[in-house]
Amino acid sequence: xxxxxxxxxxxTLLDEAGRERVRAGVDxxxxxxxxxxxxxxxxxxxVYLIHKGEVAxxxxxxxxxxxxxxxxxxxxxxxxxxxxxxxxxxxxKAEQESLCYLLPKALFRELGEHYPPFAEFxxxxxxxxxxxxxxxxxEGGVTMAGFMLARIEECMREPLRLGxxxxxAEAVAALxxxxxxxxxxxxxxxxGMLTKTDLLNALVEQGLSAASPVAGIAHFAxxxxxxxxxxxQALVEMTRHEVARVVVxxxxxxxxxxxxxxxxxxxxxxxxxxxxxxxxxxxxxxLVRASARTPELVQALMAQGVKLRFAMDLLxxxxxxxxxxxxxxxxxxxxxxxxxxxxxxxxxxxxQILKTDQDNGLILADDLDWPGLGEQMxxxxxxxxxxxxxxxxxxxxxxxxxxxxxxxxxxxxxxxxAEARDGDSLxxxxxxxxxxxxxxxxxxxxxxxxxxxxxxxxxEILLSYFARTALRFSTPLTLFGSLKKPQHGIDxxxxxxxxxxxxxxxxxxxxxxxxxxxxxRLEALAADGRxxxxxxxxxxxxxxxxxxxxxxQQLARLHxxxxxxxxxxxxxxxxxxxxxxxxREALHMVKDFKQRLSQRYHLEYS
Amino acid sequence: xxxALRRVSDRRRQANGEYGWLFNPYTGDEMVAIDCxxxxxxxxxxxxxxxxxxxxxxxxxxxxxxxxxxxxxPASLSGDSIRIHRLRGIDLEGGDSIxxxxxxxxxxxxxxxxxGWCLEFDLAILNRYLRAHLGFELPNARVxxxxxxxxxxxxxxxxxxxxxxxxxxxxxxEVPVMGRHTALGDAVTTALMYTRVQRGLVG
Numbered sequence: 001x002x003x004x005x006x007x008x009x010x011x012t013l014l015d016e017a018g019r020e021r022v023r024a025g026v027d028x029x030x031x032x033x034x035x036x037x038x039x040x041x042x043x044x045x046x047v048y049l050i051h052k053g054e055v056a057x058x059x060x061x062x063x064x065x066x067x068x069x070x071x072x073x074x075x076x077x078x079x080x081x082x083x084x085x086x087x088x089x090x091x092x093k094a095e096q097e098s099l100c101y102l103l104p105k106a107l108f109r110e111l112g113e114h115y116p117p118f119a120e121f122x123x124x125x126x127x128x129x130x131x132x133x134x135x136x137x138x139e140g141g142v143t144m145a146g147f148m149l150a151r152i153e154e155c156m157r158e159p160l161r162l163g164x165x166x167x168x169a170e171a172v173a174a175l176x177x178x179x180x181x182x183x184x185x186x187x188x189x190x191x192g193m194l195t196k197t198d199l200l201n202a203l204v205e206q207g208l209s210a211a212s213p214v215a216g217i218a219h220f221a222x223x224x225x226x227x228x229x230x231x232x233q234a235l236v237e238m239t240r241h242e243v244a245r246v247v248v249x250x251x252x253x254x255x256x257x258x259x260x261x262x263x264x265x266x267x268x269x270x271x272x273x274x275x276x277x278x279x280x281x282x283x284x285x286x287l288v289r290a291s292a293r294t295p296e297l298v299q300a301l302m303a304q305g306v307k308l309r310f311a312m313d314l315l316x317x318x319x320x321x322x323x324x325x326x327x328x329x330x331x332x333x334x335x336x337x338x339x340x341x342x343x344x345x346x347x348x349x350x351x352q353i354l355k356t357d358q359d360n361g362l363i364l365a366d367d368l369d370w371p372g373l374g375e376q377m378x379x380x381x382x383x384x385x386x387x388x389x390x391x392x393x394x395x396x397x398x399x400x401x402x403x404x405x406x407x408x409x410x411x412x413x414x415x416x417x418a419e420a421r422d423g424d425s426l427x428x429x430x431x432x433x434x435x436x437x438x439x440x441x442x443x444x445x446x447x448x449x450x451x452x453x454x455x456x457x458x459x460e461i462l463l464s465y466f467a468r469t470a471l472r473f474s475t476p477l478t479l480f481g482s483l484k485k486p487q488h489g490i491d492x493x494x495x496x497x498x499x500x501x502x503x504x505x506x507x508x509x510x511x512x513x514x515x516x517x518x519x520x521r522l523e524a525l526a527a528d529g530r531x532x533x534x535x536x537x538x539x540x541x542x543x544x545x546x547x548x549x550x551x552x553q554q555l556a557r558l559h560x561x562x563x564x565x566x567x568x569x570x571x572x573x574x575x576x577x578x579x580x581x582x583x584r585e586a587l588h589m590v591k592d593f594k595q596r597l598s599q600r601y602h603l604e605y606s
Numbered sequence: 607x608x609x610a611l612r613r614v615s616d617r618r619r620q621a622n623g624e625y626g627w628l629f630n631p632y633t634g635d636e637m638v639a640i641d642c643x644x645x646x647x648x649x650x651x652x653x654x655x656x657x658x659x660x661x662x663x664x665x666x667x668x669x670x671x672x673x674x675x676x677x678x679x680p681a682s683l684s685g686d687s688i689r690i691h692r693l694r695g696i697d698l699e700g701g702d703s704i705x706x707x708x709x710x711x712x713x714x715x716x717x718x719x720x721x722g723w724c725l726e727f728d729l730a731i732l733n734r735y736l737r738a739h740l741g742f743e744l745p746n747a748r749v750x751x752x753x754x755x756x757x758x759x760x761x762x763x764x765x766x767x768x769x770x771x772x773x774x775x776x777x778x779x780e781v782p783v784m785g786r787h788t789a790l791g792d793a794v795t796t797a798l799m800y801t802r803v804q805r806g807l808v809g
Contacts, residue, residue: 028669
């Protein structure tokens with residue numbers, strides 16, 4: 001009749017009689033701080049269920065910095081695997097004074113025999129743990145499923161190199177002989193790409209003779225990659241630049257070519273199919289159909305364990321292509337060169353994985369005369385809604401005249417906001433800072449960004465006001481550094497994502513860093529010396545983790561689970577102990593970062 | 607003095623009886639935490655409602671070896687006490703008769719030292735029943751946890767005035783209060799507190 005909470009798995013796999021046996025069969029024990037509960041090599045006599053306190057799982061063979069394998073808190077079980085294996089492989093040590101229920105070995109075995117799903121649960125978690133461990137070891141913390149570890153060098157092929165003076169006829173012969181689709185043309189120090197299509201066009205469209213040299217028709221602006229990069233990045237590059245080949249360069253010399261078809265044989269994912277559909281769409285209807293498939297793509301990528309950063313990059317590239325394509329459908333060509341459509345907010349940072357809402361604005365060249373602009377922009381917003389981007393609740397959309405203006409009036413507004421420094425102005429500055437041009441003439445946005453940096457990056461008072469928002473929400477950690485566990489969950493967006501994004505944004509504003517994605521900004525800040533590389537990396541990982549947790553909730557929502565719950569809220573009790581552990585560390589990073597911000601911008605007393 | 611005399615006479619009388627072995631000194635390393643819920647606070651009149659005991663060994667609380675007895679409905683079960691222990695007349699239906707309960711209790715406890723919170727009160731009631739039904743009182747060694755705690759605290763933090771409320775002590779010792787005002791819950795909590803005090807983890 002002891003107060004054991006048996007409402008969690010694996011005890012839910014027992015029936016009431018089984019739970020009663022657990023209740024009647026457990027003992028209680030107290031462990032002091034730093035007391036070793038179960039040492040490596042000791043036979044497992046009990047399954048431990050923590051009632052209160054925290055226990056660390058250590059691998060005594062590793063150096064102390066990396067020896068912590070697991071972390072258990074109230075409600076977690078440990079020691080079951082030691083019983084199954086006969087002896088404990090690791091050392092369990094109480095990190096705080098811990099009160100544990102001890103389930104004797106005999107009873108545990110008995111329960112396993114009577115309730116096969118109960119025994120199955122532990123076998124599963126054994127293999128689950130083993131997998132986690134190998135993954136950690138394989139990549140030093142980078143969690144990626146097998147094929148995602150593929151590097152470009154594993155997939156590239158030897159390039160066919162020819163001199164610039166080679167004739168078209170000889171090039172065709174060489175291609176046929178090697179059964180290749182493309183070749184590299186060397187001219188002096190430069191290399192150019194030449195594909196079969198280029199050859200065809202040269203012969204038919206331009207009417208060149210078969211004897212003319214290939215140097216004139218090769219493309220010397222190459223999309224390149226290095227052999228050590230992940231294959232996935234090559235795919236992102238291809239999607240972004242709409243090409244089918246990437247040249248692999250090492251030490252300034254091309255060492256290989258990655259062809260799209262080769263990459264596809266590596267990835268059986270649907271990413272290419274979707275992006276292909278987007279590219280091939282020549283009507284709005286087709287675009288809508290392609291766009292509707294992106295959530296499916298996200299799920300496929302997540303299910304394959306693709307690292308969130310790459311998934312975000314790919315999705316950002318895809319979303320950009322969809323919006324830009326819609327723009328070309330809707331807007332007359334003569335206006336396109338003199339206007340710039342920018343996406344802002346999470347979309348601008350390239351961190352919008354599922355389509356949450358549209359934040360966009362339009363910059364017009366000063367001398368552009370565009371009759372009927374208002375109606376066209378209304379229609380464009382409607383189109384985006386059809387494409388699956390819900391309208392922005394804050395009405396930051398091109399259909400709102402406040403977000404459509406000529407370059408000079410944008411600059412004026414910006415000045416006004418920087419002067420005013422009230423909440424609304426600061427928010428607008430933050431939104432504009434994340435702007436990313438997706439269609440039209442990006443030079444307009446660049447000019448606006450230059451103005452923004454010129455006005456704001458040396459204004460200490462503005463920066464301090466700007467940074468303050470990052471401290472607005474408290475980090476959901478208790479005084480003792482463990483996670484808060486309210487029933488309704490902790491708000492991961494306010495507690496984790498927002499402070500990182502906004503703090504990094506502030507630093508980027510101060511240093512005039514142009515990339516808009518938080519991870520790219522972090523890299524730039526590290527290169528700039530504003531942050532230590534190590535800290536920037538950790539912060540990036542923390543952000544990725546928080547985003548991933550949120551994404552999981554959003555995906556679950558798509559499947560109709562947890563209906564009516566706020567997707568920003570993560571219920572700590574539902575996480576696995578590993579996730580909980582990671583989240584705790586991530587929030588500590590956030591806390592640390594906030595402290596640095598308040599020191600840098602003197603926010604201690606505000 | 608009086609108690610000692612009584613124990614000697616009890617021992618004499620029980621020497622050849624069924625429970626003579628209770629008077630032998632205990633040599634094991636276990637202890638038993640006990641608690642009972644009653645119908646009132648007057649030791650001369652209050653009746654037993656439930657009775658629980660749990661064994662302790664070293665720093666383990668052997669909840670798997672515990673005793674939780676409910677007694678048949680006593681005559682004086684009143685609304686006031688129900689409010690505290692939440693055992694209604696219905697809940698006590700099918701409970702043990704007092705003789706059976708005492709027999710089970712003595713078998714479980716044996717001659718192990720007893721640990722309790724306000725042990726004096728529990729024992730006064732138990733002994734009243736024991737004397738009436740079996741003709742002797744519990745001779746076991748006793749540990750009063752509230753006193754043990756106060757003593758330990760006086761040693762480690764003499765400047766503090768101890769707050770000896772059950773919940774307050776549980777909190778100070780970082781012991782979760784389990785099922786307060788159920789006999790077994792209180793017994794387990796008391797046992798946990800005792801293990802904490804034993805290890806000198808006071809204050």
